[in-house]
Amino acid sequence: MQLNTDKMIAEVEDGIGWMTFNNPERRNALSLEMWEAIAMIVEEFQQDHSVRVVVMKGAGDKAFVAGADISQFDEKRSNAQQIEQYSATLSGARQRLADLDKPLIAMIRGYCLGGGLTVALNADIRIASEDAQLGVPAARLGIAYGYEAMKQLVDLVGPAFAKEIAFSARRLSAEEALRIGLVNRVVPAGKLEETARELATTIASNAPLSVKAAKFTIGETLKDPSSRDFGAISRMVKTCFDSRDYIEGRTAFMEKRKPNFLGS
Numbered sequence: 001m002q003l004n005t006d007k008m009i010a011e012v013e014d015g016i017g018w019m020t021f022n023n024p025e026r027r028n029a030l031s032l033e034m035w036e037a038i039a040m041i042v043e044e045f046q047q048d049h050s051v052r053v054v055v056m057k058g059a060g061d062k063a064f065v066a067g068a069d070i071s072q073f074d075e076k077r078s079n080a081q082q083i084e085q086y087s088a089t090l091s092g093a094r095q096r097l098a099d100l101d102k103p104l105i106a107m108i109r110g111y112c113l114g115g116g117l118t119v120a121l122n123a124d125i126r127i128a129s130e131d132a133q134l135g136v137p138a139a140r141l142g143i144a145y146g147y148e149a150m151k152q153l154v155d156l157v158g159p160a161f162a163k164e165i166a167f168s169a170r171r172l173s174a175e176e177a178l179r180i181g182l183v184n185r186v187v188p189a190g191k192l193e194e195t196a197r198e199l200a201t202t203i204a205s206n207a208p209l210s211v212k213a214a215k216f217t218i219g220e221t222l223k224d225p226s227s228r229d230f231g232a233i234s235r236m237v238k239t240c241f242d243s244r245d246y247i248e249g250r251t252a253f254m255e256k257r258k259p260n261f262l263g264s
């Protein structure tokens, strides 16, 4: 894959697609080039059948992502036309993340702020280290989030905590984030990668069609009732029952062995 920056890294290993934000000197703040590369990497992982689950992480030990790169705001986000272009790139990347039909895990070490939190909100599962700090500094910068990011935050923590997070712009500790459901799990920093890898490996060894159906169906429950695609859910359930993997799952259980799923 030809990326336009070395500040994003994509690697595939044992069914796991690793996407690394690689700008540690800037606490992995996301430049426009990085947002573009995120879209390319996610698209590549979506198409690559050897990738069963995706894990996002930040390089170094200080940050997942400390937000969008504020140093580019003057140059790339100062008038209406530029803002429109910049927003289109960001929403393109977020849309790719949201459209990924494979499980997406955010492995959060250190700062996870602003645009970094919106990236993490697109993950299905967030695992944080004890030293993680999460927040939405927008109100300290004079900017505001659109509907999608706010909806994802409200879906996770409810309106009261979403308001406290957005109004105060303060950073929450990992413990607080865990208490309100912003992250699934908190582990010591030294165990973070191992924990994320273990969970990703478990998911990667499960039946891909079942995992895909679960992700889709849970996503539908969060939509307005009128937009839910019940037909697609029924088709996915049927596809699972008709699959070779269902035969493999039952056979492996009866034979007391580990199933070998192919995703068909």
Ligand code: COA
Residues within 6 Å of the ligand: 025, 026, 027, 029, 030, 062, 066, 067, 068, 069, 070, 071, 111, 113, 114, 115, 137, 138, 141
């Ligand atoms: N955009 C651009 N540069 C950033 C950045 C961001 N979002 N976050 C950190 N950096 C840069 C800093 O400017 C600094 O650069 P320098 O070494 O050239 O001075 C470098 O990363 C290290 O940051 P520093 O503030 O010295 O580290 P810290 O550990 O004391 O604090 C943060 C880390 C993340 C708390 C602090 O950098 C911060 O508040 N960043 C902005 C967070 C934010 O508002 N994000 C939302 C953007 S939409």
